[in-house]
Amino acid sequence: MNSVSHQIKELWNHRELIKRLVLSDLKIIYKNKMLGFLWTILDPLMMMGVYILLVRVIFKRGGPQFPILLFCALLAWKWFTSSLSDSVVAITGKAKLIQTVYFPKAVLPLSKVFGSFAEYLFSLSVLIPLLFIFKANVTFMVFWLPALLAVQLLFTIGASLLCSCFGVYFRDLQNILRYSLRFWFYLSPGLYSVRDRIPVRFQHIYMLNPFAALFTSYKNILVRGEAPSNYMLIVIPISLAILILGFIVFDRKEAKFARDL
């Protein structure tokens, strides 16, 4: 627990650095690309296009609200995956800096998580009109969104801390991660819904995947006008456990990064 509070204290003391790193990253991303800021919005839209082609046109499945249900899950998923894949190289990519000046290394993966989170918030500007275009049942349930995002944030920070740490010692983690994340997405109810596809007797095990409950809850509150999934009550302790584990592992390895890079 000592290491957790130590890490959190260090991060809090260096919050200005995290902010600065996030802003610099965002500036660089948008300076380099022809479409700039538009890209944040186009990327999930194009992904949605690919899946619509696959599910609706080729397999003739999915209901009328399939695109918007999928989009809710895709946005959250994109935040998670880009946090993780950026975090894997967050420490190794700053090898020279780490060997030049002392600073708490956890700011590096954290700035990636918050950077992707900022992009998620930008992309809400597309989600909102789409909710109305696809006649989503928008109710007061949407106010659950900040709570769901907070849970996902905790889980993502924990997973990103772990990824950035392992990225130092296993340089091929990046490739493995890419495929595991794809598997993970198909194992989570992004393209389908739990009640249609998962037999009831497996549901308890299936829902242990944090994104099973998160995707279902995002769809429920934004499109269906229903309450978040009850399984969120399990996801909260799982996320906290991953977060704490992330801090403990990171704290143990941090002092050695400069030497092991």
Added chain:
Amino acid sequence: MPETCNRQPTEMEVIEAENIGIMFKLRHEKKQTIKKSAMNIFGKRRPVQNFWALRNVSFKVNKGESLGVIGKNGSGKTTLLRIIGGIFKPDEGSIKVEGKVSTLLSRTVGFQPELSGLENIYLSGTILGLKKKKIDAIIDDIIDFSELNNFIDVPIKTYSAGMYARLGFSIVVNIERDVILIDEILGVGDSRFKEKCETKMRQFKERGKTIILVSHNLEAIKKSCDRAVLLDKGAITAEGKPEKVVERYLNS
């Protein structure tokens, strides 16, 4: 910034190192992959060589003193600076450093080529531990010192090597710190800028800052240091007046 000061300074020492040692594991291939570590489990262990970059190194630096560190390449000079700067944690012994340390281990700190000079000053300054307000207060000094004028708003990827180094150096020398670590950096830019940097160093000294200078430029060590240590294969082999230590180094 490292602020390991659980104890009151007994005298005027700012840095106190006791028997520090640091070990590196030398592998033939540094980069581990999952495949390789899986192979390790099944017994095919690669030989790992232990290399002590520094061992049994003890020294003290007083407040306001400037210490020169000389030695051949690979004798552990930069490693020593990194330990003082809190970048490496020693495996053996202990090191105490009072006050805020600034490191000039590199000409630039965290620069992003796509960003402008001005944006990089804020980025670099924040990494060095400054709050935005503090940077706002010294931003004009930094820009003046760098002599970049209008170029300050241009992405630094368009800079020449000299401009790049000037900007990096201007940031570090304009930050107020108690202990300043310099690694072979005074060879920045043209001779006029070099002179400016040397003046800045002298001012630091006059203001009672503690300076540790690692250099192959023996004249610079003789000229600007009060004391010098000679490192050889990770151990201090001579210590004392710069002239004497330099002489000893040249004769070794």
